[in-house]
Amino acid sequence: MAQLNMVQAINGALTHEMGRDDRVVVLGEDVGKVGGVFRVTEGLYDKFGEDRVIDTPLAEGGIIGTAIGMALYGLRPVPEIQFSDFIFPAFDQIVSEAAKMRWRSGGEYSCPMVIRTPVGGGIRGGLYHSQSPESLFIHTSGLKVVCPSNPYDAKGLLLAAIRDDDPVLFMEPKRVYRAVKMDVPEEDYEVPIGEAKVVREGDGVTIVSWGAMVYEALTAAEQVGQDGVDCEVIDLRTLWPLDVDTIVRSVKKTGRLVVVHEAPKTCGFGAEVVQRVMEQAFLHLEAPPVRVTGWDTPFPYTLENEYLPLAHRIAPALMSTATF
Amino acid sequence: MTSSESEAALARFETMLRVRVIDERLAALGESGAIGFLPRGLGREAALVGVLAALSDDDWVFPSITDWPLAVARGMRIDTLVNRVFGNSADPLRGHDAPSGVCAKALKIASASAPAATHLPHAVGVAWAARGRGEDLVTVALLDAAEIDAAGFHAALNFAGVMKTPTLFVCRVREGEPSAAEHAIAYGLAEAQCDGTDPNTVAEAIGRGVERARAGEGATVIDLLLGGDDDAIALAVRKLGKERETKLRAQTEADLASAIAVAGRLGAPDLASLFGDVYGELEDHLAAQLREARG
Structure with a gap:
């Protein structure tokens, strides 16, 4: 089995699915001849041609809007937004059009499309x-x-x-792109949307995280493990629909919850995770749930390690939660 | 003009009159509060009918929210449209969209959206996809001059130019309003302008754009120059003559009255319909919220 990084794994998935299903097309800025800014689509243009790997103008609303049309027709477009920071010109197309198309048309039309976009910091990329x-x-x-x-x-x-028959926003943690290698089967397999995974078992504190921060959560769990705090780490994998059951099951065991994410704290997804636990496992809690997150500031260039919820910020939160 | 052509032309004027009567009656329902607000399509009757006359059934239309009467001109039954604007239990859109949100996949009418010009890139995407599948169809996106400033207009023209799609952007322009067609040259597209008050003139102009598109020559931006609210319908009435107008108006009003009476008696869609069609399947959190809503 090949050891692949995330760029190679995503490239392999696209290659596999484009070979299997001729409805799948890729479009975006420099995704064709260049192979994408992170080279995730490298080689697809040569293999599948310009009719299925489309270099588009630099206009995110046009990229998503055109992809919506392709999906309405019956294709399975996979548009790329070069960085999620640049997704906002397409916000109207995503939230007003793609997301609502099935509902507002009473099921007449749907938008099966996957919007791929790199997310997250820690690469000295600035705000x-x-x-x-x-x-x-x-x-x-x-x-x-x-x-x-x-x-x-x-x-x-x-x-x-x-x-999937619905629009999916596929967020790729760019810090992980080339930082991790692991066995990735060549054959066809799916990881179901909507299923979280327990990546470290424990009965002391539940940590919920996703993307690049899963590694920080695991590092912090190892650190506090030396002090006798046995953490369970849940990698959400899918943020929405949320796998509430896996989280609640864990918190009922540990009685303690720490949510870790890069996005700013206020109205961050951690707040929703905490509230779900409050609704379904309140009487099992031994300590107030805690969020370790990015700050409510724009993302900094220089102080990114102070902004990100890295292990050095997670570990103290785990200890205070465990000893509350 | 041969007699058969003359009859075809007259049929367009008849459709215009039906569209106008429907607009008047249903918009009045909106103003009375019996249904939600319906934006008027006054003055656009010839534009709608002329555009449709130039298309084949396989061609897709992407309407603006003022174009809801177009559905009837393309074959939707009046009672279906009336149930739609009531949003009742027989509404094919299950009360989800506002009354102006009329769409029908079988009629190749895309779903209209209130945000300005967001539908225009969709027309490019469908055209590109269809061409790639070897299907000989064109897409027509309808817009009003107010949408020219919106980002979606320029994105759509840009992508249509680069992708050379068989698409027509048809803009209704009133006196004093900006031209959409004058932007075509910047994106490498063809342009045209014509009188938008005569459905036959419109059909000829749209037909030329359709021919270019089918020949692989790309997209065209067309201004249809509208007059006042009543200019187009006045022409239709003149062409039809008083007797034909009176008869058609009475028949359409009777059809509407009957449909409105039935629609008004139907209740709202089931509560479950609120949570359906958010996704292809009812997700767990929505199923839980449905239970909560039912109490």
């Missing part, structure tokens, strides 16, 4: 190459939002997303 805008899209009914943390899940989730 417009580092953001994590997931909450803005989770808040929009009609969208599914996915954020894999590793190459295996990235391939399986992407295949599931392309085959």
Whole structure:
């Protein structure tokens, strides 16, 4: 089995699905001849041609709007937005059009499309190459939002997303792109949308995270484990629809919850995770749920390690939660 | 003009009159509060009918929200439209969209959206996809001059130019309003302008754009120059003559009255319909909210 990084795994998933289903097309800025700014689509143009791998003008609203038309017709477009920081010119198309198309048309039309976009910081990219805008899209009914943390899940989730009949925002943690290698099967497999995964078992504190911060959560869990705090770490993998059952089951066991995400704290998705636990596991809680997140500031260039909820910020939160 | 052509032309004027009567009656219902607000399509009757006359049944139309009467001109039954604007239990859109949101996949009428010009890139996408599948169809996006400033207009023209799609952008322009067609040259598209008050003139102009599109020559931006609210319908009435007008108006009003009486008696869609069609399947959180809503 090949050891692949996330870029290779996503590339492999696209290659596989485009070979299997001729309805799948890729479009975006420089996704064709250049192979994408992160080279995720490298080789697809040569293999599938300009009619299925389309270099578009730099106009995000046009990229998504045109992809919506393709989906209305019956294709399975996979548009790429080069950085999620640049997704906002397409916000209207995503939230007003793609997300609402099935509902407002009474099921006459649907928008099966996967919007791929790199997210997150830690690559010295500054404020417009580092953001994590997931909450803005989770808040929009009609969208599914996915954020894999590793190459295996990235391939399986992407295949599931392309085959899904609804629009999926596929957020790729760019910090993980080439930082992690693991076994990724060549064959066809799906990681189901809507299923979280327990990546570390424990009975002391539940940590919920996703994307690049899963690794920080695991590092912090190891650190506090030396002090006798045994953490369970849940990688959400899919942010919406949320796998509440896996979270609640864990919190009923541990009685303690820490949510870790890169996006700013206020109205971040962590707040929703906490509230779900309050609704379904309140009497099991031994300590107030805690959020370790990005600050309510724009994403910084210089102080990004102070902004990000890295292990050095997570570990103290775990200890105070465990000893509350 | 041969007698058969003359009859075809007269049929267009008849459709215009039906569209006008429907607009008057249903908009009045909106103003009375019996149904939600319906934006008027006054003065656009010839534009709608002329555009449709130039298209085949396989061609897709992407309407603006003022174009809801177009559905009847393309074959939707009046009672279906009336149930739609009532949003009742027989509404094919299950009360989801506002009254102006009329769409029908079988009639190749896309779903209209209130945000300005967001529908225009969709027309490009469908055209591109269809051409790639070897299907000989064109897409027509209708817009009003107020939408020219919106980002979606320029994105759509840009993509249509680059992708060379078989698309027509048809803009209704009144005196003093800006031209859409004058932007065509910037995106490498063809342009045209014509009188938008005569459905036959419109059909000829649209037909030329359709021919270019089918020949693989790309998209065209067309201004249809409208007059006052009543200019187009006045022409239709003159062409039809008093007797034909009176008869058609009476028949349409009777059809509407009957449909409105039935629609008004039907209740709202089931509560479950609120949660349906958000996704292809009812997700767990929506199923839980449906249970909560039912109490």
